[in-house]
Amino acid sequence: MDILRFATAGSVDDGKSTLIGRLLFDSKAIFEDQLEAVERTSRDRGTEYTDLSLLTDGLRAEREQGITIDVAYRYFATPKRKFIIADTPGHIQYTRNMVTGASTADLAIILIDARKGVLEQSRRHAFLTTLLRVPHLVLAVNKMDLVDYAEEGFEEIREEFTSFASKLNAADLTFIPISALHGDNVVSRSENMPWYQGSSLLHHLENVHIASDRNLVDVRFPVQYVIRPHNATSQELHDYRGYAGQVAGGVLKPGDEVTHLPSGLSTRISAIDTFDGPVEEAFPPMSVTLRLEDDIDISRGDLICRPNNQPNAAQEIEAMVCWMADTTKLQPRSKLIIKHTTRTARALVRDLQYRLDVNTLHRDESATALGLNEIGRVSLRVTQPLFVDDYARNRLTGGFILIDEATNGTVGAGMIVDAR
Structure with a gap:
């Protein structure tokens, strides 16, 4: 089962934290004690509904001000895919936090308030996600319940944002009208918007294709650590020398010819080890240990690549x-x-x-x-x-x-x- 990392972005009060809370709630990824605590806090505030944004806004300052300040990471899974969510802040003074959350994302959800349309902060976050080369972009037009689920407002926002996105390097752009508060088009299709024929947000997250987003052409293996057991109990372990790291690009297989940088010396991969045992291939973002046929002076910070494809x-x-x-x-x-x-x-x-x-x-x-x-x-x-x-x-x-x-x-x- 693969993992999709996605970040939420957008202007202040567009409902980013509420959307994530709704995803966690409707996908049954919340523990009972967590839900009870959120319901209790919501009652203490006198709100007539459960404030699902409290599931991600964990800092005291965030709860007091009703805003997101730091990046909050949440995890959940469905039968199709695992997810890592980065809830990023909308205020301009927390741009660095937004950049941090989106830097490793496969997909970004930019929320827009259906009543306010495309704001300056919405454009800023759209630009930042494309600058960070986030491969997939979803524009979620939120709070559709406050505009009577009208198609006209959604289409106006779609046209305006499409015009702005033409100036950016946005490869994959999807528009979904939602109501995070009531769950419309979040996990399941909404009956309140029969004019919308697309998929729900969760269905899109489950099915968006991300395997080809990673660079599988250029082999790049930065060496993080050299594994050499010093207290080996067997001759096999005594002779073991492995180079551990995370595959940053390409596909590696035993028998492949590789080059070490900075020395420029070439050798072949004899085996690829993981925590669960040897594997026949390694690709991003797998963390593996490479064993090489020849002894080469390799240390942390060096890089293993193909002889005819070097950075x-x-x-x-x-x-x-x-x-x-x-x-x-x-x-x-x-x-x-x-x-x-x-x-x-x-x-x-x-x-x-x-x-x-x-x-x-x-x-x-x-x-x-x-x-x-x-x-x-x-x-x-x-x-x-x-x-x-x-x-x-x-x-x-x-x-x-x-x-x-x-x-x-x-x-x-x-x-x-x-x-x-």
Whole structure:
């Protein structure tokens, strides 16, 4: 059974947390004590219905203000698929949280209030999800019950958003009218909207095709850890040497010829081990241990790939960076630590080419720094080669994080545009 990771995004009060609560409730993925606690809190507030948003808004500040601040992760499953949900905040000051939640998503649900239509924050989150190369986009027009389930309002929003999406790189776009509060078109089709002939939201989530979204062409295996038992009780274990990591691209099989970077030496895969035993092939996002036919000096941060299909070994990197620090700014000549897959190096910010206004898509080339939640195109110089692909080709080998040398805190997230 495969896993679908999806994130919810959209403007404030569009009902993201309520939608997730409805999905969990209607799919019977809530424990009785959880539901009792939510019902009790709802009664204490004097609401006439069970506030399902409380299932995800767990922080005290979130419950007091009725908003989502941090990214909340929830898990549930149906007979067809397992799901990991990231409930991301809608406020502009929490853009970094939204980027964090959507960075690993296979699909994003952007909610729009049927009464308000497409707002600035809706456009911002749509742009960010396409910037992060989320393969599938669902526009859920929520609160249809408050517009008498009218088809006209839904169609107006569909046309407006389709026009805006034509400026973005949105590969797969689906529109679904819903009412998260009452459950219309969330888990099952709604009788209140007979004019809508599409599937319910859960049916779409269960059946959207994600296997081909991952890069199965370019073999990329960043080495995370070298397994060498030191207290082996048998000769077989004593001679064991395996290279553990997560497959970032391509398909690996025993007998395949592979190349080690940075040495450039080639060998073949002798076996692929997992916790459950040997397997005949490995593909993203499997975590496996490779055994090779020849002894090569391999350590954490190195990469295994195909001899005739290698990533760029780059020290000059251009990337779109989302700045996440509230105490410092990203400026030219800043010195940071860059973490790319399992490799860590020091980096110098050579230039800030422009700051991007995510609401208007305007490029401000006069900008001299990036502040909290701002996004811009940055040129970096790295102290040692990183084995990278463009983010558009591979999200794992095309993405990185920036770390403050003094505090060891994550201050930025980047998507590689060009490398040499």
